[in-house]
Amino acid sequence: MSLVKAKKHLGQHFLTDKKIAAKIVNGLVHTDQYKQVLEVGPGMGILSDILLEREDLETYMIDIDTESYHFLKDKYPQMGSRLINGDFLKLDLAAIFPGKFAIIGNYPYNISSQILFKVLEHRANVVEMVGMFQKEVAERCASKSGTKDYGILSVLIQAYYDIEYLFTVKPGTFNPPPKVNSGVIRLSRNKVETLPCDEKLFWRVVKAGFNQRRKTLRNALSGVIPKEKMDEHFFFDKRAEQLTVEDFITLTQHVDALAQEQ
Numbered sequence: 177m178s179l180v181k182a183k184k185h186l187g188q189h190f191l192t193d194k195k196i197a198a199k200i201v202n203g204l205v206h207t208d209q210y211k212q213v214l215e216v217g218p219g220m221g222i223l224s225d226i227l228l229e230r231e232d233l234e235t236y237m238i239d240i241d242t243e244s245y246h247f248l249k250d251k252y253p254q255m256g257s258r259l260i261n262g263d264f265l266k267l268d269l270a271a272i273f274p275g276k277f278a279i280i281g282n283y284p285y286n287i288s289s290q291i292l293f294k295v296l297e298h299r300a301n302v303v304e305m306v307g308m309f310q311k312e313v314a315e316r317c318a319s320k321s322g323t324k325d326y327g328i329l330s331v332l333i334q335a336y337y338d339i340e341y342l343f344t345v346k347p348g349t350f351n352p353p354p355k356v357n358s359g360v361i362r363l364s365r366n367k368v369e370t371l372p373c374d375e376k377l378f379w380r381v382v383k384a385g386f387n388q389r390r391k392t393l394r395n396a397l398s399g400v401i402p403k404e405k406m407d408e409h410f411f412f413d414k415r416a417e418q419l420t421v422e423d424f425i426t427l428t429q430h431v432d433a434l435a436q437e438q
Contacts (some may be wrong), residue, residue, distance in 0.1 A: 314359030
């Protein structure tokens with residue numbers, strides 16, 4: 177069985193340290209709430225080996241790389257249809273996982289934000305997500321208000337998930353080694369089924385606020401609600417990075433009320 181060649185255009189960096197692989201898999205701690213787990217980008221299966229030893233989990237895998245897919249098909253003949261050759265970003269998760277499930281992986285750095293947004297889209301069913309990202313992306317997800325790393329992903333993820341930065345991984349544990357450190361995080365679904373505000377408007381307010389993060393929200397949100405409708409609500413004179421998730425929910429409720437005024 178020949179080894180898979182890492183492909184730069186797919187952002188592949190294969191983890192080679194089995195102890196770190198075990199630490200990532202052991203990051204799945206809410207297994208009393210689900211049985212099925214989807215591994216994204218298994219490559220040559222260093223996480224998969226450990227996942228398939230877990231009797232409490234039913235493991236699925238998806239890899240866009242045809243070479244990896246055939247390698248894994250030979251390595252794990254027992255997987256059958258649970259091994260998928262395809263694009264995770266285009267995968268119909270609801271068709272495969274009608275109930276609760278988890279996602280894990282050493283994620284390609286070039287699509288890390290899209291992966292996280294896909295998790296958010298399926299937040300009703302994704303109980304837990306564990307995995308490795310470029311360190312600065314992992315830190316951005318976990319950062320708090322008032323910090324330079326705090327942004328759109330920070331707010332949207334933390335609105336629906338409790339997030340923990342678990343540990344840092346050095347480049348030398350990969351083949352080929354990336355040029356940056358990596359960070360492993362865990363997202364655990366919080367108890368908020370739906371936010372106490374218009375959720376589409378919440379996403380719009382958060383994105384608009386951070387897309388012009390140097391401006392006050394009075395200016396940044398002018399495309400969401402006309403300035404003449406904005407009152408003296410103190411949030412409008414702050415910048416997006418100064419607001420907590422709860423502040424954004426309150427602001428969304430306020431913007432919604434202002435928009436409906438005649």
